[in-house]
Structure formats: structure tokens, C-alpha cells
Amino acid sequence: MKKFVAAAIVLAVMLSFAACREKGVIPAGKTVTPGTLSQYDPKKCRASYADRLVAQAVYPVSPQYPDGTVTDKEAEEWVKFRKNRMDAASAIDSSALGSFVKKTVREYLTSDDGGNRVYSPVSLEIALSMLAEITDGQTRAQILSLLGADSIENARRQAVSIWDGTYRDDGIGTTVLADSLWLNDGLMYKKPVLDILADSYRASSFSGKPGSTEYDSALRGWLTEQTRGMLDTSGVKLDPRTVIALAQTVYYKVSWENIFRETDTGKRDFEGTKGRVSVDFMNREIENGSVYFGDGWQATRLDTSDGGAMWLILPDKGRSTADVIASDGMFDLISGNKNGIENRRAKVRLSVPKFDVSSQTDLIQGLINLGVTDAFGSSADFSPLTDVPNVFVSEAKQAARVVIDEKGCTGAAYTLIVATYKECPGEKETIDFILDRQFVFIVTSDNGIPLFVGAVNDLTA
Structure with a gap:
């Protein structure tokens, strides 16, 4: 199972390299240069979102691989951590994950333009599981159907097993996953579902004014830090009507077992x-x-x-x-x-x-093709999250990049799902209703029966 999950993370590599004519291209014609692998500043990234942070997720400590420089206790900790990872991986429903990978890969990696495609099934799986948590009714049912889960509890269990079964940063391999929630500080939310996302998905929470320069910068900083500068996040901006943005990232770096000379x-x-x-x-x-x-x-x-x-x-x-x-x-x-x-x-x-391929994918039409329809329209049900009316998913996209050279493979992806409301609460149209001329009134009982009807034509008496 571990090998299957690892393959799912970088599956797009083997599919896109046969079409690799040149270095991968980010939309709008922006070519990602290899230098972005090392030019980002993690301190600046953290500073960009520090003031917006409400709750910081606690990630597991990954003991370092016992290469002869660690103590016996540290070696035992690595063995225990590895066993926990293997146990979590063995708990993954491989049939459900395999079906999800097959459906989504076929949806997102085939196109008529002959361009490169990179896609992380694992990142989308976890992001959709979080989306299922904050929705209900048919909206949730359609997401669960695509995930191959018969209940939200099983979808959650699957996401947690994938998370725990892949996460590592032990000196011989890095597969770091991260999740976050971006909330609107002008809206009210239901705490139980936010607690689930924090506890089960290790999602950090942020709050601010969507669409503001500061909040957009914070989100971009978080995405850049988690993907270690590999992806172009300059186009990431939130709609002022954003209710919640779900962000999921994967960063992957390994060496070849035998490097190329x-x-x-x-x-x-x-x-x-x-x-x-x-x-x-x-x-x-x-x-x-x-x-x-x-x-x-x-x-x-x-x-x-x-x-x-x-x-x-x-x-x-x-x-x-x-x-x-x-x-x-x-x-x-x-x-x-x-x-x-x-x-x-x-x-x-x-x-x-040697290749450096990248792409950015709009996920919405693909998800609609795969049966997830209600989340994007007036039928969307976000009642577990908020009582704000008319909430729907307005944006769902994934950016991904994979680079290989003589030493190894590096990959990164982020998935961003944004839910907004159609009408801005507290910013209703203002209408002056002044009865300064003749008017009619009707007085009804509590069950709608008209008790009095009158016409006010003159107030001089």
C-alpha cells in the first residue's frame, strides 16, 4: 500500500514526460525557472501570515533515519515512527483510492492541446474530504461517491490514513502534507466542524478580510512556504465574498537509490x-x-x-x-x-x-463531469459550516510541479477550494420607503387573514 500511495503522489510524472517538449509552463505564459527551488524565504513567508493565524496545526515530529550518527534511542524512535506510518498506510481503502486515482487522472491528464500535465491525486483527495466535512445533503453525498466512501466518517478515516501513511521528513525522504482554513472575519461559523478539520486534518486556521492585500499575501505566503517556493502563487487572490478557502499542499523530495552520474x-x-x-x-x-x-x-x-x-x-x-x-x-x-x-x-x-514540468488545473468542470455538481450551484448545502445563505464553491484549482535530475525527484502541489456567497451580508441595497402620499394598508392576523383594509388619502383632519 505504501508504494501505491507514493505512486499516487507523483503519478502524473510518468504520464506527462512522454509529451515533454520543453520545461513546464505555468498559465499566462510564465515559465517556472529552476531557481525557484531555492530562492524563497521561509521567514518572510511566515511573517506574511503570522498576524492572521488563529490556530497553528501541530505536525508529527519525524525522527531522523538512523545512519550511524544518531543515538540508540533516536533509532528506536525512527523505527516506531516508521511502524506507525506503515500501520496507517495498511488502513487505507486501496480499492476506493485506486478508483479515485483512475477516474481523476483520466479526467485531468488527458487533453487535446498536447501540453504537459501534472496532477496530485492525494492533494485533491484530502481537499475534497475537507469539503465533504463542511457540506451536507446531496452536496456531501456526491463528494463521498467520488471518494468511494459510504459515510463522512469513512472519508475522514481514509484522509487521515493517507496523511499519516505518507508524512515523513527523516533525512532519506520528504513527503510533507499540510492543510489550512481561511475564514472571513466578518462571518459566523459553527465550531464543531472547525474542530474536526483542526483535529483530524491538522488544519491551521486563519482569519481576515478576503480580497484585502494583507490577507491575499498571507495565503500566498502560506502556500509558498508549504511548497518550498516551487510553485508560482502570484495569481492567488480571494474574492471579498469568500466564506472559506480550503488549502491543501504536498511537498515531496527524494534521492534516487542510485544516482545518475x-x-x-x-x-x-x-x-x-x-x-x-x-x-x-x-x-x-x-x-x-x-x-x-x-x-x-x-x-x-x-x-x-x-x-x-x-x-x-x-x-x-x-x-x-x-x-x-x-x-x-x-x-x-x-x-x-x-x-x-x-x-x-x-x-x-x-x-x-531531465525535466521540469508544471501545470495549473481548473478542477471545477472535471468534478462536475465526475458527478460533483451541487457544490457549484444554488443547491449547495454548507449548513455544517455556517448559516450564511447562498454559499457555493466558486473556485477549485490545483497547481503542481515535478522536477527530476541526476540526484533525484522533487515535487509540489497545492489544491485550493474557495466557497463564496452570492449576496454580501450586511451590504444590502438601501431603498427609501417614504409614505408621503396616498397609500393603502392591510392588517392581517397571525395566520394571514385580513382584519382591516384601508386607504389613506388625506391627513389634514
């Missing part, structure tokens, strides 16, 4: 959807490797320092990444079900391009 990297042509281009390819021989053959594709894996892997799936010539996504074989492979998939043990001469 930079001296073996060389130029090679890559044939992408937009033509041929010469790029840097990393090269290595794997003496005892495996290549898997499915219907129209072949695959191998790059083992990582934390015991996980990056699967690399190559469509046969004449086939596309969309063809691979449409088949079940790829999903069976990463879930461990290799029935019908040929495995050849061989010396593998691997040549893989």
Missing part, C-alpha cells in the same frame, strides 16, 4: 507532440532491472532512497499518453496487480530526459 548525461532528441527537440538525457545501466510490457506500453521503475519509486511508462510508437491513461494496465501496475502484464528481468540501459 552527471558525466553520463548527454544530448538526445526527444519527439514530443509539438515536434523534435534536443534535451539532456540521464543515462544508467541497471544490471538486474525489470521492464514490464502491457497492451501498447512498456514500463520500468526508478527506485528512490525512501523505499518508493518513480514509475516510467512509455507508450509504444504510434500511441500517446492518452492511450496509456485510457487502459487499466497502468493503474494495475502501480497498485501491484500485475496479472496479464509481462515482466522481463534484464540489464536495463535506461535513458531518461
